[in-house]
Amino acid sequence: MIRKDDYNVFFTPIKKERVIKPVSSIDKLYSLMAIVMGLSNKFNHGSIPYKCTLKRSEHYGKIVGISSLDKKIIFRLDYDEEYGVHLNYANYQYGKKNPVKILIPVEIKEKEYHKVIKGYNKSR
Numbered sequence: 001m002i003r004k005d006d007y008n009v010f011f012t013p014i015k016k017e018r019v020i021k022p023v024s025s026i027d028k029l030y031s032l033m034a035i036v037m038g039l040s041n042k043f044n045h046g047s048i049p050y051k052c053t054l055k056r057s058e059h060y061g062k063i064v065g066i067s068s069l070d071k072k073i074i075f076r077l078d079y080d081e082e083y084g085v086h087l088n089y090a091n092y093q094y095g096k097k098n099p100v101k102i103l104i105p106v107e108i109k110e111k112e113y114h115k116v117i118k119g120y121n122k123s124r
Contacts, residue, residue: 010036010091013098019083022105026116029087029106033075036089042068049120050074063120077106077116085113
């Protein structure tokens, strides 16, 4: 997990995506997300599901994460061959040209990732 002093990375725009230290479980990832949501003040009035927009993805059109109501901050769970299971964080509070983008690897198997996505969509 990242150190408390390092949470400013979630709010400091740079030109490229940052990859930060992996978290060891989905529960630890959710804890980190809750901290960032609280610091951002963008989730005080709720959130909305975020659906996959990548047409070639097997999860296209399914819920893969959450977004702030104004869609300025997005947390999206993903899998690819390079990083394995990971969370993509995007913060557009500073404009589309100056986003904060962070990739957080999650040390779980691909099978567990699919189970989590299935759970997101279970009651929908």
